[in-house]
Amino acid sequence: MRSVLRDDHEMFRDQVRRFVDREIVPHHAQWEEAGVVPRDIWLKAGREGLLCVTAPEAYGGSGGDYGHSAVLIEELARANATAVGFTTHSEIVSNYVVAYGSDEQKARWLPRMISGEMISVIAMTEPGMGSDLRSMRTTIRRDGVHYVVNGAKTFITNGINAGMAVVAGKMDLDSRDLTLICVEEGTPGFAKGKKLEKIGLRGQDTSELFFDEVRVPAENLLGEENQGFRYLSHQLAWERLIIAIRAAASIESLLEETITYTRERKAFGQTVFDYQNTRFSLAAAKAEATMLRAFVDQCLDEVMRGELGSEKAAMAKLVGSEMQNRLLDQFLQLHGGYGFMSEYKVSRAWVDARVARIYGGTSEIMKEIIARGL
Template sequence: MRTVFREDHELFREQARRFIETEIVPNLHAWEHAGIVPKSLWRKAGEIGLLCSTVPEEYGGSGGDFGHSAVMIEELARVNATAIGFTTHSEIVAPYLVAYGSEEQKQRWLPRMASGELIGVIAMSEPGIGSDLRSMRTGARREADQYVINGQKTFITNGGNAGLIVTATKLDPQSRDLTLICVEEDTEGFSKGKLLEKIGLKGQDTSELFFDNVRVPVRNRLGEENQGFSYLTHQLAWERTIIGIRAAASVDALLDETVQYTRDRRVFGKPVFDFQNTRFKLAEVKAQATMLRAFVDECLGKAMRGELTAEVGAMCKLVGSELQGKLLDELLQLHGGYGYMSEYKIGKAWVDARVARIYGGTSEIMKEIISRSL
């Protein structure tokens, strides 16, 4: 047992692993072809407490901590279940509601999110703005007791299944201040674009979202006006640590699979593992994966103790995503031609991992954040 985890975390891991092996793994291929995961899976996961594990029990969650979050992230990464958008829903959207939501908002939305009935998304990215969130153009104007929202979002994870959209807007187009407003799926004027075709994460329903004079009550505002950027910044440290946790778990799992593959695969009359180059490459991956795991666990421990900073979160994402890309490439090479076949997990994981250096803030943005602490 890794020291960052307690016994209750490992019991939760057993439950999560059983669910993933029985309900997710056999269906991943079909969902990747469809480009979306059925909502019925969300409800099944909610029934046994696998969603929104850090949400307090009074709002339908499990009342757990970031250790329980990490367990679910790792178990999905272990089987490369990148189609499953539980993490965005449970570890990004739900914490925004817990941290900044009114009591009425928490009671209205969190129990349905924990049960899997309501799927949450965070709508920040827009066409053409990249990581510069303050330059977004989606605007909201106040009319009496309503906000009227107009704009467009893109690259939205869970966009196809979205039921609750935490939307970043501007009340003043000339300002760089942001305001978060919650929009429900059935609101007039709100619509979803087609699912976006990506080179990886093919089962993840990523889409554009459109707001055409969408009217929502002022009570749907999350937190205070013009404080959205500070809310986003505060939450991003954990969101970036999530990417590092997923990266480390992915490398660990694919290393184990590659060791077994090279023992079983024979060329020139002997196992691939028996070639010194193979053993040396695997040894390098093992050493770097162990180093990554130690650092990621340290970052997770900081998050669990409330000590995680923006700089540490950025470092976790930077080294995690960069090493994941480098090490999975080495492991794919050891599979030879079969590594390029989509039926092998290594090939799919290698393609899926590429976006980790982009979403959540690019590697270049992570370096900028880290450099400010020098």
């Protein structure tokens, strides 16, 4: 029993699990081959009320809380449904629009985001920039009733399907301040690059975005000029906890699958589970997974109360992503040669998990954040 989640959260879990098992799992391998998911799955998720679950009811949202978000994240992780970029759209971009958007912007974008009609992205990372947001080179300048955007972004989740991008840039390259502006698909000068080939998350469409003298209406400015870094900082705690939530659920799911596999697989006349090495490895994994779950749920409780700080979020992201990578490697090893075969979920999850130590801020950056409070 998890005290952080209520009965309505668990009822929502049943709905999400049915959708994932019915609409995503049977097609996931095909989407991984294609490197992109069809837009139709977004519309189906929208009709089921699975997109932007924390968006206000006034705009067509469910008015849920981060507990509902966590349930959706966990169920996608349980199935290793990494192809669908619902989380970036629903838990990151949607939050920016709700928190910093004007009433007009919310009315214009949120209903289409909630229905799945418009897929959104956050465009921060640039070629050569990595985790150093202060070194951003994309420029945003005011020109009458427009802003003009120039620059390039890379590693953008949902980039191929993007209908709207929240773009971070600088109004003064010598400044450390950032500005956020929303650029819609079809705006002259806004172009999508080729689909990027990745070793993991192969079904998730990831691309470069290019902005060449893109004239954006002034009313598309998100929040205020030069406040973007503050906005990003406020949202990063939740964004990093998302990665920890996903890690905890992934570990739990793959642990159960590995236990089942080792109980059925025989080697040298007995099941793999009968060997003490196997049992001890799984027992240690169970203990670590249980501790991670307790910490992640504590962080989830704090974020639901608006109290989660950046340092604790960094701890959850660091410990969760590193543990996920280490334990999934052990689970793959216990599957033997079959663990290296793509049809086994553990092999795909192992590859997909590697990026968790990189995106959302690398493990090294997490250590720097934690070290500031030592």
